[in-house]
Amino acid sequence: MKQPISGKPLAPLADGHTGAPPLPLLDKTRRFYPRGRDALFAALTLLGVAPGARVLVPALICDSALAPLRAAGIEPVWIDVREDFSIDVARLEETVARSRPAAALLVRYFGFGCGLAGAVERLRGLGVPVVEDRCHCWVSDAALLGEAAVYSLRKFIPVGDGGMLVVAGGPDRLPPPPSGEGDGHRRADLRFAVRNWAERALFGWGGSNPYAEGTVIGRLRGGGGGAAALDPAVAPRVPSRRLVRYLRSPAVSEAVVRRRRENFDYLATRLAALGIQLPWARCAEDEVPMGLPLIDAGGRLVERLRADGIGAYRWPGEELPPEVEAGGFPCASRLGRRTVVLPIHQDLGPAQLERIAERCAG
Numbered sequence: 027m028k029q030p031i032s033g034k035p036l037a038p039l040a041d042g043h044t045g046a047p048p049l050p051l052l053d054k055t056r057r058f059y060p061r062g063r064d065a066l067f068a069a070l071t072l073l074g075v076a077p078g079a080r081v082l083v084p085a086l087i088c089d090s091a092l093a094p095l096r097a098a099g100i101e102p103v104w105i106d107v108r109e110d111f112s113i114d115v116a117r118l119e120e121t122v123a124r125s126r127p128a129a130a131l132l133v134r135y136f137g138f139g140c141g142l143a144g145a146v147e148r149l150r151g152l153g154v155p156v157v158e159d160r161c162h163c164w165v166s167d168a169a170l171l172g173e174a175a176v177y178s179l180r181k182f183i184p185v186g187d188g189g190m191l192v193v194a195g196g197p198d199r200l201p202p203p204p205s206g207e208g209d210g211h212r213r214a215d216l217r218f219a220v221r222n223w224a225e226r227a228l229f230g231w232g233g234s235n236p237y238a239e240g241t242v243i244g245r246l247r248g249g250g251g252g253a254a255a256l257d258p259a260v261a262p263r264v265p266s267r268r269l270v271r272y273l274r275s276p277a278v279s280e281a282v283v284r285r286r287r288e289n290f291d292y293l294a295t296r297l298a299a300l301g302i303q304l305p306w307a308r309c310a311e312d313e314v315p316m317g318l319p320l321i322d323a324g325g326r327l328v329e330r331l332r333a334d335g336i337g338a339y340r341w342p343g344e345e346l347p348p349e350v351e352a353g354g355f356p357c358a359s360r361l362g363r364r365t366v367v368l369p370i371h372q373d374l375g376p377a378q379l380e381r382i383a384e385r386c387a388g
């Protein structure tokens with residue numbers, strides 16, 4: 027039987043690691059939350075965004091990321107993206123003048139820059155503070171462009187938590203740290219262990235999908251849930267022990283950065299040789315891709331790959347917000363239905379990447 031292809035835990039964990047000093051990932055300039063969406067809501071709250079306010083949001087996004095905002099009565103104001111996944115800067119002025127958002131959210135899709143600098147500069151000129159959504163990015167100390175950045179580290183390493191908030195202007199602007207150790211991190215570790223076991227038992231590695239809200243897996247992850255059940259204001263938490271161990275390990279960070287970039291370049295080169303066009307053919311020096319996106323005009327690629335145990339998924343696929351589905355954002359709805367993300371996880375090697383390329387070829 028062929029081995030299924032998708033991410034699996036890095037091993038070993040950095041328990042008792044005594045080598046190089048920890049990366050500056052766990053210093054006082056960060057706050058941790060269960061999920062990226064909780065960090066996002068916290069970032070907006072810090073910027074003074076209150077119930078009833080509006081936030082500018084790119085129409086290409088998964089709706090579950092916005093659940094805390096919606097539950098708090100914050101209204102998204104949509105702006106379409108362009109074919110290259112950037113925001114149309116020329117449209118910003120008109121959209122801001124019309125809807126007067128209290129803040130803007132800008133996404134680095136799949137870990138790529140997406141021309142964010144120009145959009146942030148324009149928004150700053152219009153007096154709109156920006157939260158950078160780095161939920162598709164690995165942690166880096168790349169300078170913040172916006173007022174704050176949020177992360178979702180469970181998309182890179184096998185942890186149950188991983189929401190993280192960083193703000194410009196120093197730690198004084200952060201919410202107060204969690205008081206004491208508490209037992210939140212222990213619960214997070216236990217929940218992850220149970221969920222991981224159940225996912226493997228039900229689907230095996232290849233079937234797992236990090237964007238499975240609304241499905242059995244989504245419920246196991248606690249990611250679904252209607253707005254009514256949601257308390258948007260989640261306080262900062264002590265991160266799970268697994269997350270701390272991963273973040274403290276230079277070897278893990280090195281593997282995430284180097285292997286993902288290498289895997290991306292390898293697979294992108296193979297796909298290009300097969301004549302498959304990619305939105306990003308290479309990653310820049312400071313980009314660590316979450317996956318390898320491609321545009322699937324035929325619409326059947328995910329099913330084909332999954333039937334072969336390859337953990338590809340559409341993004342955001344069924345998670346496109348209903349307002350965007352309803353029309354008016356042609357580029358986001360087209361990209362949202364056709365963008366397929368291929369795995370380039372740090373534990374994959376050339377043989378597995380070859381198989382992915384072969385299956386993409388048909």
Ligand SMILES: Cc1ncc(COP(=O)(O)O)c(C=O)c1O
Pocket residue numbers: 060061062063064087088090091133159161162177178189237
């Ligand atoms: C662009 C983007 N932002 C935010 C989030 C929210 O991250 P989390 O699932 O950790 O809440 C997601 C999740 O899928 C996402 O794709």
